[in-house]
Amino acid sequence: MSQRVRVAVLAGGPSAEHEVSLQSAQAVLDALPRKLYEPVPVIIDRQGRWPVELRRGLADVVFPVLHGPFGEDGVIQGHLETLGIPYVGCGVLASAVGMDKVAMRRAFLAEDIPVTPHVWFTAHEWRATTDHWSLVKTLDWPMYVKPAGLGSSIGISRATSVEELRAGVELALTYDRTVVVEQGVSARELICGVLGDHDTPDASVPGELIVHGDWLDYEAKYLSQAEIATIPATLPDRVAEDVRELSLRAFRAIGGYGLARVDFLQERETGRLYVLEINTMPGFTARSVYARAWAASGVPYPELLRRLIDLAFARSGS
Structure with a gap:
């Protein structure tokens, strides 16, 4: 395209993850290569009110950096489908299944993907x-x-x-x-990023979350300045490959598209891997383990954004 692509970056929203979304969206806005893209910030308030009416004339593609209910659960994806605007990330069904911890586990169990009791x-x-x-x-x-x-x-x-x-x-x-x-399982906490379409997604190098206490809570993830992950994780090659293979299976089990971060537990006593959950719109803050995992896999942050936007257009046929 000769003209810059207008990218509407959606942020905020009425979920409890409003502040996290704002951080993620700012990182995306800052990193979009200006030679290729014209960013259009769209900040949805906590009551769900939009500053503008989203339409094709406003944006060529939408990057819905919305976490939690209304943003990551298929609601906004369905809205964008009705508007006919290409958008980054998983579709309606995959978003809904990935957001619901019951439906997600049912999908995993149907595909013989190990989950904790x-x-x-x-x-x-x-x-x-x-x-x-x-x-x-x-x-x-x-x-x-x-x-x-x-x-x-x-x-x-x-x-x-x-x-x-x-x-x-x-x-x-x-x-x-x-x-x-x-x-509860005494375990290492591992993560792996997935990037790509339905048929040929790729998995990043695995990372390991640094957990102080019983689990990595909201404050540790988003408010603390302490390091939260080691990327790549120190793992035997066989285990790293198992993590990557299970990540792709989990992605396909929910019908994923575009991106996801898959979280694991590796039981300390047995070494067994459990898929804890899949996140269809993982954090995109500067400290995002998803972005860092792909950077360690040879895909720097601006290139990661470009690939995701290209995937959005590819799905829509644009």
């Missing part, structure tokens, strides 16, 4: 019994309690007793009406 229940099921232990009795302490449809470690608690379980579930229910409780 877990249970899930609704707010109604939780309120309908006083024997809360009965809902999690197949698991051992410690357990991790999570809202089914949220990311960035928001609303997550570690429980080592029924009292802590109750507190954790009540916290999770302030964010979602469905709760997932996972078996």
Whole structure:
């Protein structure tokens, strides 16, 4: 194209991950090569109000750097589909499945992708019994309690007793009406980036998250200045290849397109790998482990953005 491509970068939104989205979007805006692209920032407020009406005349392609509900769960993707505007990242179905921790695990289990033991229940099921232990009795302490449809470690608690379980579930229910409780595993936490289309995606070198305490919480990910990952991870070649292969399988299991970050647990005692979750719009902040994993794989940040935008046009046939 002789003219610069207009890229609408969506940020903010009504989810609990509003601030993270703003950080990610600013990094994208700063790094878009100005010779190729004309960035158009579109900041959605916490009530879901848009500053402008999104339309084809406003942008040639949309980069929805929105995390959590309304941005990463298929809602904005469906809206962009109705407008007929090319957009970066996974489509409606993959976004919805990747965002819902119950649907995601069902998709993984259907493809024989290993996941940690877990249970899930609704707010109604939780309120309908006083024997809360009965809902999690197949698991051992410690357990991790999570809202089914949220990311960035928001609303997550570690429980080592029924009292802590109750507190954790009540916290999770302030964010979602469905709760997932996972078996705790003494493990290394690994990540791997996926980039590409449905048929021939590529996997990055794996990284390892540096976890101080029981898990990498929201503050450690986004507010602390401490290092949060070692990239590449120090792994035997065989394990690194297993991580990459499982990442591609997880991506295909949800019907992914464009990008995703796959998170793993590697059990310390056995070395077994579990796929913890897949993130269809991982953080794009300057400290983003997704971007760093691809930089370590030979794809610097501006080139990563270019590839993602090219993939958006390729899917739409533009």
